[in-house]
Amino acid sequence: MEFYVSVPFESLEERMELVSRDGFIPDVRMADTDFLMGLTDSDCNRLKRLLDTRGFRIYSHAPFFGLDVASIDEGISRYSIRCLERAIEVTAALGGALMVMHTGYLPQYSRIGRRYWFGNWSRRMPRLVENARARGVQIALENTWDDRPEVLHHLRNLLPDPGAVAFCLDTGHTNVYSQLAVRRWWRSLGDDIAAIHLHDNDGLSDDHLPPGRGTVDFETLVNLLLECRRPPILELEVDPERAVEGRDYIGALFERMRLERAGRTAAS
Secondary structure, eight states: OOOEEEEEGGGHHHHHHHHHHTTOEEEEEOOOHHHHHHOOHHHHHHHHHHHHHTTOOOEEEOOOTTOOTTOSSHHHHHHHHHHHHHHHHHHHHTTOOEEEEEOOOOTTOOHHHHHHHHHHHHHHHHHHHHHHHHTTOEEEEEOSSOSSTHHHHHHHHTSSSGGGOEEEEEHHHHHHHOOSOHHHHHHHHGGGEEEEEEOBOOSSSOOOBOTTSSSOOHHHHHHHHHTOSSOOEEEEOSOGGGHHHHHHHHHHHHHHHHHHHHHHHHHO
16 A cells, blocks of 8 residues: 655655655645745756656645635735646656645635635636646645535536546544534545545644544544545655654554454355
């Protein structure tokens, strides 16, 4: 079973040895926009060669701090689009075929605010989706502060071609920002989940702890994954130094659930 681990882009090169030694594949987290925007073609080519040498088939996490494609402030929107377009270019240059992004949607918007924000999304987001598709990159919308999965469906349905984008299910975010069980999120997003971010917390703070350290219902999630015909990417969105702990916990759950299923089958 393959597991990815979240690696800050600016430390990707120095952490490749650790990631490779521990048997992970890097998810390139592009949170540092200064680093991202300062990359040259030569830098990307060099990193691509290093990734290829280790057999890494990466995917990426787009920049997100303060960014909002659909912002009512057009200056923020223009800057956000520029950063995301660069993230798409770099993802493609590194050989990635999937880029996860935060939508920027806030459930606290007023009814009028939501109407403006959704309108901006429907006008501005198609350009990014088409840009990504032209470069062979699929965008996956991640639940962040969303309180229910229907928000992600609505955002996707506002696009000219909803099937062009996928979803990323973030377990920690469902536990903090939503009152809905992980089963409810899974049943709603279903086969369109391209990646799952695995991390834990106490339900109060998005602390990105290794799975097993908080209250996320990973047993239910693993059972659902065992029923999945096309498993999504599994990524430990924790510090790389703590990723082995999280992988061991999830791996042990998979093994126990498989044995329990086999026992029930034999008993019947």
